Amino acid sequence: MPLHMSVSVSRTSGESLTSQIQKFIREEIETGILRPGTRLPASRRLAEDLSVARSVVVDAYGQLTAEGYLESRQGAGTRVVHHLPQQSVVPVLLDNGREPAVRWDLRTGGANTLPFPHTVWLTAYQRALQDSGRGHDYPPLAGEAVLRGELARLLGRWHGVRAAPGKIVVVGGFAQGLGLLCTALREAGLEEVAVEDPGHPxxxxxxxxxxxxxxxxxxxxEGLDVGALAATSARVVLVTPAHQFPLGVTLSERRRQELVEWARDTDSWIVEDDYDGGLWYARTPRPLALQRLAPERVVYAGTASKLLGPGLRLGWLAAPDELLDGILHAKVRQDLGTESFTQLAFAELLRSGLFDRHVRRLAKTASSRREVLEDAVRRHLPGAEVLGAAAGLHAYVRLPRKVDEAAVVAGALRRSVLVRGGAGFHSGPTRDAPALVVGHAHLPRVGVAQATEEIAAAVTAR
Ligand SMILES: Cc1ncc(COP(=O)(O)O)c(C=O)c1O
Structure with missing residues (x-):
């Protein structure tokens, strides 16, 4: 039984001690250094060894227990579990690993979207089945023509995207779109993709x-630091310009111009991930798509995941001619085309105007949750602020500097609120202020208010 464990922590890295201990132990477990069943030192002992408050270690152990790495039993101490969380089979774009059941789940993505419009979808699906008289054949590789036409109109109307139907490829969600793009770009000789930091892990x-x-x-x-991008050797960048994930900020006009200039000057590619496009309820108008400024350098990517439901696995790319072939070649090797009936039903939803109506309703719901969140943060979390545009399904809540983010996340979990801290969205240690990434739109208003109060209690309990 290890009564002592040497954990390396730095007091100058800007990362909280809880988070550092957590990461260290997680890595030791994942790499097999700490073997299943190994007993960890008691929290008091480890805290003494590291000269930290005991609560720092308790919180780190608590979070690792919640993540399924550790288990603790009365009298038996805290041990490494015998069966590790099966990370390899969890789809990498999702945040839906093994988690305890909680009252309020504020994670973004996964099933935490707004309710699926079953009746509307059923109507569209039925019409699509009746009208098409098809579905028994392989779908066209780039997507059903009727959907590509509807998408070209919708994206032009909503976001100013300039793409003829022939430039649009229907894909199995952004996940597949990104995979196809990576394949096409790699085959074109590119090896690096610049990503936003923080961004989607x-x-x-x-x-x-x-x-x-x-x-x-x-x-x-102001969004992505284009000067810093230009200093790298990357010739591809993945950005979320309308509503940066997770900060929620919008890429400024100045940076848009700089980014497009960078792409043109260096023959680089911009991938515009418009993951919650259409859910905009800020008072200021939504900026038009970046793609409009440089259709020859930007791949615009959209998805039905936030607006309808991730279960449909439906997304679309509007790509420059130079990349279209590579994307289609990658797709033919993967799946011979996206499933037809879903495409036809979605086209019917767009054609009938039901989609517009549905999205207007979603925006209203999401907007009311955001209002509750802003109000609750103002009242219960002094010094915190909700960052970025009122849009999409989540918000970024920046906490006062003195707050220990990992401890708040662990404290919230003890109060049955599952929320992610900002640190996990960074690619390494960060000096950014502590923060929470709050998926709010799927909760009832009372849920947003209660969850915020519990978080505030976790902050003041320190
Ligand atoms: C930043 C971001 N982009 C894209 C997506 C959508 O991915 P997909 O269309 O594969 O569901 C998500 C979903 O959670 C996301 O958070």
Whole structure:
């Protein structure tokens, strides 16, 4: 039984001690250094060895227990579990690993979307089946013509995207779109993709699993730091310009121009991930798509995951001619085309105007949750602020500097609120202020208010 464990922690890295201990132990377990069943030192002893408060270690152990790495039993101490969480089979874009059941789940992505419009979908699906008289054959590789036409109109109307139907490829969600793009770009000789930092941790993994390297580029309140991007050797960048994930900020006009200039000057590619496009309820108008500024350099990517449901696995790319062939070649090797009936039903939803109506309703719901969140943060979390545009399904809540983010996340979990801290969205240790990434739109209003109060209690309990 190890009564002592040497954990390396730094007091100058800017990362909280809880988070450092957590990461250290997680890595030791994942790499097999700490074997299943190994008993960890008592929290008091480890805290003494590291000269930290005992609560720091308790919180780190608590979070690792919640993640399924450790188990603790009265009298038996805390041990490494015998069966580790099966990370390899969890789809990398998702945040839906093994978690305890909680009252309020504020994670983004996964099933935490707004309710699926069953009746509307059923009507569209029935019409699609009746009208098409098809479905028994392989779908056209780039997608059903009727859907590509509807998408070209919708994206032009909503976001100013300039793409003829022939430039659009229907894909199995952004996940497949990104995979196809990585394949096409790699085959064109490119090896690196610049990604936003903070950004989507699943996307970083997804890119590296596709055989490319990621290069982290910082994001500030104007969005991606284009100067920092230009200083890298990357010739591809993945950005979320309308509503940066996770900060929620919008890429400023100045940075948009700089980014497009960079792409043109260096023959680089911009991948515009418009993951929650259409869910905009800020008072200021939504900026038009970046793609509009440089259709020859930007791949615009959209998805039905946030607007309808991730279960449909439906997304679309509007790509420059130079990349279209590579994308289609990659797709033919993967799946011979996206499933037809879903495409036809979605086209019917777009054609009939039901989709517009549905999205207007979603935006209203999401907007009311955001209002509750802003109000609750103002009242219960002094010094915190909700960052970025009122849009999409989540918000980024920046906490006061003195707050220990990992401890708040662990404290919230003890109060039955599952929320992610901002640190996990960074590609390495960060000096950014502590923060929470709050998926709010899927909760009832009372849930947003209660969850915020529990978080506030976790902050003040320190
Ligand atoms: C930043 C971001 N991009 C894209 C997606 C959508 O991926 P998909 O269309 O594969 O569901 C998500 C979903 O969670 C996301 O968070």
């Amino acid at each position: 699943g996307q970083r993994r997804f890119i590296t699993d596709s055989g490319m390297r990621t290069v982290a580029v910082p994001v500030d309140e």
